[in-house]
Amino acid sequence: MTGRHDYDLVIRARRAITETGTATDTATDTAAAERPAAVGVRDGRIAAVAEYGAAMSAEHIAELADDEVLLPGLVDSHVHVNEPGRTEWEGFATATRAAAAGGVTTIVDMPLNSVPPTTTVAGLDAKRAAADGQVAVDVGFWGGAVPENTGPDTSAELRALHEQGVYGFKSFLSPSGVEEFGHLSPEEYRSAVAAIGALGGTIIVHAEDPGVLDAAPQARGREYASFLASRPDEAEHAAIRLVIDTARATGTRSHILHLSTATALPLIREAREDGVPLTVETCPHYLTIAAEEVPAGATQFKCCPPIRGAANRDALWRALADGLIDCVVSDHSPSTPDLKHLGTGDFGTAWGGVSGLQVGFAAVWTEASARGFSLADVVRWMARSPAEIAGVAGKGRLAVGYDADFAVVAPEELTRIDAATLQHRNPISAYDGRELKGVVRRTWLRGAPVDPDAPRGRLLRR
Structure with missing residues (x-):
């Protein structure tokens, strides 16, 4: 100046x-x-x-311009970048380009599916080294809680990660899909939550119960109904009960990731009313796509937990309206095309994950505006609340003292999504061909336009 x-x-x-x-x-x-x-x-x-x-x-x-609205930069606290180790799935350069194109100025990277995972300080260091110098937006990191670092003799690793500035710890209660990031048994989960609570930290949980999943019919073939039956609502119910009971007993801040089933909302409401320190997210694909719309063999729609029916989608919107669901984040979980088995369309064997980082705002705004919600509502769900829950300081609000991160959007402009033109690494998207409302025209990071060719994003610490 x-x-x-x-x-x-x-x-x-x-x-x-x-x-x-x-x-x-x-x-x-x-x-x-x-x-x-x-x-x-x-x-x-x-x-x-x-x-x-x-x-x-x-x-x-x-x-x-008269048709433009200034928003605070969006915050996406659930992004799988996968670099290092699986950079062919997604990398920091491509993921952060996609984020910026979608009005997202801060992401928090999940501790898998990279190799090594972010379950040790060495893994975190590898992540930061891979990201350094190539991020177009600001990037923070979650740590991971796995069997190897949650026992009485190994929980020092959680403390070390916490001291190195991770925003909290992700755990799975059922298999994660990659062998280097194991899921926790109920006993291991309780141990991890107690250790994380003693640090003043947050645990974030993929809440599906492995016993319920094992008892369900196995997904096979091209019909989406087969996959949906393999991930029943009760798998989320059982795991969410464990999360609530453990949070109630320990007082540890606990966050339920990617809630897909509205039938678990009564459990969450009761816990909230009892003062349990519990927050909940859902994702654009659960709010904008219904199981009845998924074509046979369209494995780009496969994710875990699954996209459920239209009535369920309506109930998730009601929970957002009354504040029972706190925020909306992408769970951007890409892979290479071959892992999606697009040729066979077999939902039983395809990788599960939706690539939605760049189009999350437009997808949510299209549906939200049709349901009578405002841009201020979307900003609360996709900027302010994710920043608050993750603890990312100075982000998510257009207010004095906050970072000058902005998205300029044309909320009434329509665009038809072409997966081949999206900025993330592989041209797969559940939104391909959809006409969405709300175009991000410009993005600023700390008061300067984002230039993907001259990345100036920072690596954040809690």
């Missing part, structure tokens, strides 16, 4: 989703709302949120 100007950048928007309050308030318990605004940026942070016509001098002034 030069001495001749008050700000490095001023953005004037006739529509902006900002925290309510005055131009100099810092955000505490404020709520996001849409209003005209002028946003002043200094040294990469938001220094003022003023009336649209306020006199503000700046080195650079950006005036948004």
